[in-house]
Amino acid sequence: MNAPFPDAFSKYRTVFAMSVQRELTYRASFLMDRARSVTILIAFYAFWSAIFQDRADFAGYTRAQMFTYVLGMNVLNALVFSDKTWEMIYEINTGKISSYLIRPISYIGACVSRDAADKLTQMLSAVIEVALAWWLLRVPLYAPRDPWTYAAFAAAALLAVALYFLMSYAVSSLAFWTAESGGPRFCFELFLAFASGGFFPLDVLPGLMRRTFESLPFASLLFFPLNVFLERLGPGDLARGFAVQVFWIVCSGFLVRALWRRGLRAYGSEGG
Amino acid sequence: MNAIQTRGLCKDYQVPVKRPGLMGAFRHFLDGRTRTVRAVRDVSFDIGKGELVGFLGPNGAGKTTTLKMLSGLLYPTSGEVTVLGRVPSKRENDFLRRFSMVMGQRTQLWWDLPARETFTLNQKIYSIPEREFARRRDEVIALLELEELVDRPVKKLSLGERMKAELACAILHEPEVLLLDEPTLGLDIVMQEKLRRFILDYQRRTQCTILLTSHNMDDVEELCQRVMVINDGQLLYDGSLEKIVRSYAPDKLVVLGAARKLEAGQLSPYGEIVSLDGTSAKLLVPRQKVSQAVGEILSRLPIVDLAVEEMPVDHIIRKVFLKAASSGSGAAGRGLLEEEDGEERKEKDLHERSVP
Numbered sequence: 095m096n097a098p099f100p101d102a103f104s105k106y107r108t109v110f111a112m113s114v115q116r117e118l119t120y121r122a123s124f125l126m127d128r129a130r131s132v133t134i135l136i137a138f139y140a141f142w143s144a145i146f147q148d149r150a151d152f153a154g155y156t157r158a159q160m161f162t163y164v165l166g167m168n169v170l171n172a173l174v175f176s177d178k179t180w181e182m183i184y185e186i187n188t189g190k191i192s193s194y195l196i197r198p199i200s201y202i203g204a205c206v207s208r209d210a211a212d213k214l215t216q217m218l219s220a221v222i223e224v225a226l227a228w229w230l231l232r233v234p235l236y237a238p239r240d241p242w243t244y245a246a247f248a249a250a251a252l253l254a255v256a257l258y259f260l261m262s263y264a265v266s267s268l269a270f271w272t273a274e275s276g277g278p279r280f281c282f283e284l285f286l287a288f289a290s291g292g293f294f295p296l297d298v299l300p301g302l303m304r305r306t307f308e309s310l311p312f313a314s315l316l317f318f319p320l321n322v323f324l325e326r327l328g329p330g331d332l333a334r335g336f337a338v339q340v341f342w343i344v345c346s347g348f349l350v351r352a353l354w355r356r357g358l359r360a361y362g363s364e365g366g
Numbered sequence: 367m368n369a370i371q372t373r374g375l376c377k378d379y380q381v382p383v384k385r386p387g388l389m390g391a392f393r394h395f396l397d398g399r400t401r402t403v404r405a406v407r408d409v410s411f412d413i414g415k416g417e418l419v420g421f422l423g424p425n426g427a428g429k430t431t432t433l434k435m436l437s438g439l440l441y442p443t444s445g446e447v448t449v450l451g452r453v454p455s456k457r458e459n460d461f462l463r464r465f466s467m468v469m470g471q472r473t474q475l476w477w478d479l480p481a482r483e484t485f486t487l488n489q490k491i492y493s494i495p496e497r498e499f500a501r502r503r504d505e506v507i508a509l510l511e512l513e514e515l516v517d518r519p520v521k522k523l524s525l526g527e528r529m530k531a532e533l534a535c536a537i538l539h540e541p542e543v544l545l546l547d548e549p550t551l552g553l554d555i556v557m558q559e560k561l562r563r564f565i566l567d568y569q570r571r572t573q574c575t576i577l578l579t580s581h582n583m584d585d586v587e588e589l590c591q592r593v594m595v596i597n598d599g600q601l602l603y604d605g606s607l608e609k610i611v612r613s614y615a616p617d618k619l620v621v622l623g624a625a626r627k628l629e630a631g632q633l634s635p636y637g638e639i640v641s642l643d644g645t646s647a648k649l650l651v652p653r654q655k656v657s658q659a660v661g662e663i664l665s666r667l668p669i670v671d672l673a674v675e676e677m678p679v680d681h682i683i684r685k686v687f688l689k690a691a692s693s694g695s696g697a698a699g700r701g702l703l704e705e706e707d708g709e710e711r712k713e714k715d716l717h718e719r720s721v722p
Contacts, residue, residue, distance in 0.1 A: 101490075101493055104490045105487065105490040105491045107490075108486060108487045108490045109487065112476060112479055112483050112484075112487060115478075115479055115483070116476065116478045116479060119478045119479075119519075120478075189472055190472060190473075192434075192437075192439050192469070192472055193472060193473065193474035195438070195439055195457065196437050196438070196439065196462065196465070196466070196467050197462060197474070197488070197491050197492075198459045198462040198463050198491060198492065199491045358441075359441050361439070361440070362379065362440075
C-alpha cells in the first residue's frame, strides 16, 4: 500500500535537509564559488557603467533596466543554474547510483531535493551580494509598476528552473553510455551561459541569432524571465515566451524519461 | 517457496578492445571496437526462504555480476531471475522494500555526514514507524558497537567501521532477502567474529534469506551450510560446505614459530612442509590428525607461536576448478555426487546443479 501523501515526500524532505547540511560542510568551496559570482558581477558592473557613461539607453534598455538585468542575472543564475546533476555523472561512472536504485526512492526525486538544497544556499548568498552591491554602488534599479509582473516573473523563473533541471539531467544521463560525459556537460554549461543571456541581454545579438535562441530553450532560462521582470514584453511576446518554456519542458521531460529507461538497461554498475 | 530463483541466467558485457600504449589509445579512439565477454553463463539455482548461502569464486568469476542481477541493478542478457516472486529489474517498490544489499566498495552512507543521518533517511525511505525505528536503530548500534561512530562523519571512519555502519543501515527495515558482498572486508579479527555472530543471530531471529560472497573462509565456514562455487561465469558446485571442504581441503595449515632454527627432518613426520624459513614454518596436516600433531609438535619442538588455519578459500576453489577442468566443465559437483550415500544424494537432488 502506498504511504499517505505527507509520508511519501518525507524521504525527499530528508534528502533536502541532509543536502543543506552537506553544503554547509564545504564552506571554503561555497565561498569560492560565490567569490567567482561576485567577480563576474563587478566586471559586468564596470562594463555597463562604461557603456552608459555618455548615453541614457542601450539596445532598448534604460540604465536602471540594464543594471537590474545584471544584478537580477546574478540572482537568477543562482536560482536556475545551481544544480547537483554533475554528481549524477560521478554516481553513474563510479556505480554509486546503485545505492539509490536498490532502495524505494526515485533517483530523479532525490536529485530534485539535492538541487533544491544547492539553490537555497546559493540564492541566499546571491541575494545578500546583490543587496550589498545595490547599497554600496548605489546602482539604479528598475521596479515593476504592475503587481502582476511579479507573479508572471515568479512563474517564468520556476519554469526556467524546471527546464534547466530537465536539460542538465538529460545531458548528465549520457554517463550511462560513456565515461566521458563530463566534457559535453562542460560545453553545454558554457554555451548555455552565453545563449541564455547570462553574459549580456540577447538584444545585442544579430536578429536571426536572437530569434533562434528565443525559439530554442536557451533564452527561456534567463533572458525571458528577466525581460518579464523588466516589463519589456507585450502580451503576445509574454504568451509566446511561456509557450516556448512549456513546449521545451514537455520535450525535455520525454527525453529524460526515454534516456533514463534506456540508460538503466545500459548501466554497468561499475566499481565493485 | 523459493526466495531466490534463477534459470539459465546469462550476462554479456561489451568490453573495449584497446591495444596497450598511446597509439593503442588513439586507435581505439578512432575505431571504438568492443568485444563481447560472457560474465555469467547459464546459471540456475534455487534458494529457499530462510537459507544462508555462501557464494564463492575468485575475482572476476561472476559472483558480483550475479548479485547485481539479483538486486535488479543489471538486466540479464538471457535467462530468468525472480527474488521474492518478483523480477528484480522491474524495481517494484514492493520488492525494493523487502530486500537489501551491502556491497563492499559501494556505500549508501552519506560520505560527509554522520551515519545516523543516513539511518534517518532510510527510516523515511522504508516508512519505518518512529518507535520501531528507534528500537531497531538502538539495537543494531549496541550489537555492532557503533555508539562512538554513528555521530562521526562517515569519511572519518575506517573501512571496517564503515562496513559495520553500512550493514546496520541496510538491515534497519528488516529485509526478507539480504545480499552481502564481502561483509567482513577490512575488519579486524575480533570484529569479524562479532559481525559473523551478528549476521547469524539476525538471520535466526528474522529468518531472512542471505546470500553472501566472501574470500574469508571463516565467514563461509561459520555462517553457511550451503555454498555455491562459480568460476568463469559457470556454476561449478552447489551443495553442502562440509562436503566441499572434506573433499577438496582435507588438510589444515599449521603455522609455527620456534625459539630455535627448525629442521625439515623434525617437521616431516607431522605433515607436508609448505615453507621452512629458519625459525618459522608452515605445514599441511590432514584435518583428522591436527590435534594429535599439534600436541606432539608442542611437546617435542621449541615452539613459541602456533596457529592452525583453514586452507584459503581460493585454494579450495582452485582445486574444484582443477577437477572441473580435468573432467569437463562443471563436473566437480558430479564428482562429489559419486561419493555420497542415499541421504546425501537426496539433499543434492534438492540443491545441487552442475552446469554442463
